[in-house]
Amino acid sequence: MTATVSRGERRKAETRRRLLAAAALVFGEVGVDGATIAAITERADVGLGTFYLHFDDKDEVAAAVADELVARIATATDEAGTGIHAATRAVCAVAAEEAALLHALYRWHGSARSGGLRTAFVDRIARGMKQGIRSGLMRREDPTLAAHAVLGLYAETILYWASSGRDDWDALADFLERTTTAAFSA
Secondary structure, rough: OOOOOOOHHHHHHHHHHHHHHHHHHHHHHHHHHHHHHHHHHHOOOOOOOHHHOOOHHHHHHHHHHHHHHHHHHHHHHHHHHHHHHHHHHHHHHHHHHHHHHHHHHHHHHOOOOHHHHHHHHHHHHHHHHHHHHOOOOOOOOOOOHHHHHHHHHHHHHHHHHHHHOOHHHHHHHHHHHHHHHHHHHH
């Protein structure tokens, strides 16, 4: 038996979606720390009080935006297939579309929840490193330490690429793939 979603539940979900989309735009423009709840609600075209029906504070909405972005990158890498080549291109494709938002979330230090984006990426990369080590494609290294190194390489390079106005994301993907392979190949 399929549960029917009420009109009120659909409206609440739509308002939450609008708040998340507005927050992502505002964060991309002024950073998480520079964003205000008023700017988010104005962009979403909802009242200030409506925000608090969905989120406790700016850090909570930023964490939700980060979770959505991580899920989008994870889906892109999963759909791309296995291996560093496919994963790197998938990450760069999302980064090309969301460079400003990635930059804002990567730089965010608002609360204990703000480390969620980095933690999610490190965990995912470490799992891939462990698979590479088990398969013999990568030399034995501490997977978590290696994941932090790879995240630093990718994040800083993607931020540089986006801020420099370059738009050949395939060239960046090639560079990241070569550099990562050279650093960790068996």
